[in-house]
Amino acid sequence: MNYLIDITLIAFGAAIINNFVLYYFVGTCPFVGVSRKVEMAVGMGLAVTFVMTIAAFLSWTITTLVLIPGAPLSSFIGSFFLPAATAQQIDLTILSYIVYIFVIASSVQFVEMYVRKFFPSLYRSFGVFLPLITTNCAILFACLTIMSNIAGVENPSDAWDLGRSLVFAFFGGVGFTIAIFIMAGIREELELCDIPKPLEGAAITLIVGGILALAFMGFTGVGTGLKDALTFSRQETVMNHPSTPDSSIIAANVEKAVMRFHKKG
Amino acid sequence: MITWITLALAAGTMLGMALIMSFVLGWANNKFRVEVDPRVEAVINALPGANCGGCGFVGCSEYAVAVVADNVPINKCLVGGESCAIELSRIMGVEIGESIPFRPVVHCGAHFEDRLERTPYYGEKRCSSANLVAGVQGCTYGCLGFGDCTRACDYDAIHIVDGLATVDYKKCIGCGACAKVCPRNIITITPFKAERIMAVTCSNKDKGKDVMAVCKVGCIGCQACAKISNVIHMENNLSTIDYDQYSSECLPDLLKACEKCPRKRLVFIGKPSEKDAEAAAFMEAPDIVEPDFKTTVDDTEWRG
Numbered sequence: 261m262n263y264l265i266d267i268t269l270i271a272f273g274a275a276i277i278n279n280f281v282l283y284y285f286v287g288t289c290p291f292v293g294v295s296r297k298v299e300m301a302v303g304m305g306l307a308v309t310f311v312m313t314i315a316a317f318l319s320w321t322i323t324t325l326v327l328i329p330g331a332p333l334s335s336f337i338g339s340f341f342l343p344a345a346t347a348q349q350i351d352l353t354i355l356s357y358i359v360y361i362f363v364i365a366s367s368v369q370f371v372e373m374y375v376r377k378f379f380p381s382l383y384r385s386f387g388v389f390l391p392l393i394t395t396n397c398a399i400l401f402a403c404l405t406i407m408s409n410i411a412g413v414e415n416p417s418d419a420w421d422l423g424r425s426l427v428f429a430f431f432g433g434v435g436f437t438i439a440i441f442i443m444a445g446i447r448e449e450l451e452l453c454d455i456p457k458p459l460e461g462a463a464i465t466l467i468v469g470g471i472l473a474l475a476f477m478g479f480t481g482v483g484t485g486l487k488d489a490l491t492f493s494r495q496e497t498v499m500n501h502p503s504t505p506d507s508s509i510i511a512a513n514v515e516k517a518v519m520r521f522h523k524k525g
Numbered sequence: 526m527i528t529w530i531t532l533a534l535a536a537g538t539m540l541g542m543a544l545i546m547s548f549v550l551g552w553a554n555n556k557f558r559v560e561v562d563p564r565v566e567a568v569i570n571a572l573p574g575a576n577c578g579g580c581g582f583v584g585c586s587e588y589a590v591a592v593v594a595d596n597v598p599i600n601k602c603l604v605g606g607e608s609c610a611i612e613l614s615r616i617m618g619v620e621i622g623e624s625i626p627f628r629p630v631v632h633c634g635a636h637f638e639d640r641l642e643r644t645p646y647y648g649e650k651r652c653s654s655a656n657l658v659a660g661v662q663g664c665t666y667g668c669l670g671f672g673d674c675t676r677a678c679d680y681d682a683i684h685i686v687d688g689l690a691t692v693d694y695k696k697c698i699g700c701g702a703c704a705k706v707c708p709r710n711i712i713t714i715t716p717f718k719a720e721r722i723m724a725v726t727c728s729n730k731d732k733g734k735d736v737m738a739v740c741k742v743g744c745i746g747c748q749a750c751a752k753i754s755n756v757i758h759m760e761n762n763l764s765t766i767d768y769d770q771y772s773s774e775c776l777p778d779l780l781k782a783c784e785k786c787p788r789k790r791l792v793f794i795g796k797p798s799e800k801d802a803e804a805a806a807f808m809e810a811p812d813i814v815e816p817d818f819k820t821t822v823d824d825t826e827w828r829g
Contacts, residue, residue, distance in 0.1 A: 322542075326538055327538075334534050334538075337534060337537075338530050338534065341526070341530055342526065342527060342530060346527055349527065350527065350530065350531055350534060351531070352531065352534060352535055352538060354535070355535055355538060355539070358539070359538070359539075359542065362539075362542055362543075362546065363542075363546075366546040366549070366550060369550055370549065370550060370553055373550075373553045373554060373557040374553070374557055376557065376559055377556075377557035377558075377559055378557075380559075
C-alpha cells in the first residue's frame with residue numbers, strides 16, 4: 261500500500277507537477293520544433309515516452325549493477341585486487357553521463373530498427389523524429405534523476421527500485437506528451453492569429469511556452485496535498501482517525517442544512 | 526591502488542558496454558532487416574522530390590513504392606514531366622504511355638469591374654473566409670480574388686490580376702495545389718492536349734437572367750456554342766467542353782463558336798506558342814516589365 265502511494269506520487273510528480281518541459285525546461289528543442297501539428301506532436305510524445313522507458317530500464321540496471329558504490333558487479337571484480345571493505349567503495353558514478361548517452365543512443369537505434377520492421381506505418385509517420393530523440397535532453401534528464409535517486413540518497417533503503425524508475429520515466433514521457441500536445445493545439449490556433457512580425461515563429465512559441473509553464477506552476481503544492489490525502493485516507497481506514505467526524509453527524513448536519521434551505525425558499 | 530582499479534573498471538565498463546551494445550545492435554540489424562527494392566531507391570532519386578501530391582499519392586516516396594510494387598503508370602508525375610517518365614521507364618523497363626500535361630484552368634473570367642452587386646468586405650482577406658459570408662459579391666460561383674490560390678502555389682505561377690486568379694502557364698507545373706485550396710472549386714486540372722486549349726471561363730450555373738444580374742461577362746447558357754461545336758454541351762445552364770473528345774480537329778468549330786459567343790466566354794488559354802508570338806509581334810503591346818531591383822539608398826548629392 262505504501263509502495264502504491266509512493267508510485268502514484270512519483271507518477272503525478274513526473275507527469276504534471278514537475279513536468280519535464282514546463283517545470284525543469286528540458287526537452288525544449290522538440291517542444292518548439294515538432295509542435296506545429298497535433299498529430300506530429302502526439303507521435304513525438306509517444307516516441308519519447310517509449311524511448312524514455314527503455315532508457316530508464318537500461319540505465320537503472322547499469323547504475324545499480326555497476327556504477328554506484330557497493331554495486332554487485334564492480335565490487336565483485338574489485339574484490340580480486342582489494343580488500344572487500346575497500347572494494348565496496350569503488351565509485352563509478354563519474355561515468356554516468358557518458359554511459360547514459362551511450363545507452364540512449366543505442367536504444368534509439370534499436371527501437372528504430374524494431375519499429376521499421378514491425379510497424380512500417382508508424383515508422384513512416386515518425387520520419388526524422390525518431391533518430392532526433394537521441395539528442396533529446398529530457399531522456400538524459402530522466403536517467404540522471406533516476407541515478408541521483410539511487411546514488412544520492414543517504415539511506416540505501418530509500419533508493420529507487422526498478423518499478424519506481426520505470427514509473428518515473430514513463431510518466432515523465434506522458435508529461436512531455438501532455439505538454440507538447442497542449443503546445444501543438446495552441447500553435448495551430450496561433451497560425452490564424454495576427455502576430456507582430458518580430459515575434460513570429462519560434463519567438464511567440466517560447467513566449468507561449470513560458471505562459472504555459474506559469475500555468476503549470478499552479479500545480480506546485482499539489483504533491484504534498486496529494487500525499488497528505490493519500491496517507492490520511494489510509495490511516496482513516498486502518499485505525500478510524502478520531503478527528504474525522506462520524507458519518508451519522510455528517511448526515512445530521514446535511515439534513516439541518518437542507519431544512520434551512522427549504523425554510524428560506 | 527583503488528584509483529587504478531577504479532580507472533580500469535571504468536575503462537572495462539565502457540568496453541564491455543560497447544561490446545554488448547554492438548553485438549545487440551548487430552544482431553538486431555540482421556534480424557530486423559527490411560528488404561528494400563533497389564528500384565524504389567532509384568525511382569525516388571529520379572523523381573523531382575517536390576512532394577506536391579499531384580500524382581495522387583502522398584509524396585514522391587509513396588509514389589515510388591506504388592510504381593515498383595503495384596505497377597502504377599510511370600507518367601503520373603506532373604512536375605517531372607516527360608524527362609522524368611523516360612527516366613522511370615528506363616528503371617522499370619516499361620513503355621511510356623501517352624503523357625499529357627495537366628494544368629489548372631480558372632473557370633471564371635470576371636475582373637473586378639465585371640462583377641456586380643459587390644459589397645465592401647472588411648473580414649479576413651482570404652477566399653476561404655469571404656466565401657462563408659453572403660453577399661461579398663453577387664456571383665456565388667465566381668472568383669473572390671483574395672488569392673488563396675496564390676498563397677498555395679509554391680511555384681509563383683498563379684496571381685490575382687485585377688481581382689481574378691490568373692495562371693502563369695510558363696511557370697505552372699500542374700501540381701494542383703490551387704485547385705485543392707479554392708473554396709469555390711472554380712479551378713480544375715485539365716489535360717492540355719495542345720500548348721493552348723479552348724476553355725469556358727465561367728462557372729455560373731444559374732439561368733441567363735440571374736447571371737446578367739450579377740456579372741457582365743458570365744455564361745448565360747444561350748447554347749449558341751453547343752449548336753456549333755460538338756465537343757461543347759450544356760450542363761446546368763453552363764456550356765462545358767468535353768476534354769476527352771477535344772482534339773485539334775474540332776478547333777475550326779470551336780473558333781466559330783468562340784466568335785458566336787455573345788459574352789466572349791470561350792477563350793484560348795495556355796502558353797503562347799511561337800507562332801502566336803510572331804503574329805502578335807507587330808501589334809502594339811506594352812513591353813514585359815521585368816522586376817528591376819535597385820538600391821533604395823539615395824546617394825545623390827544635394828546641390829542647393
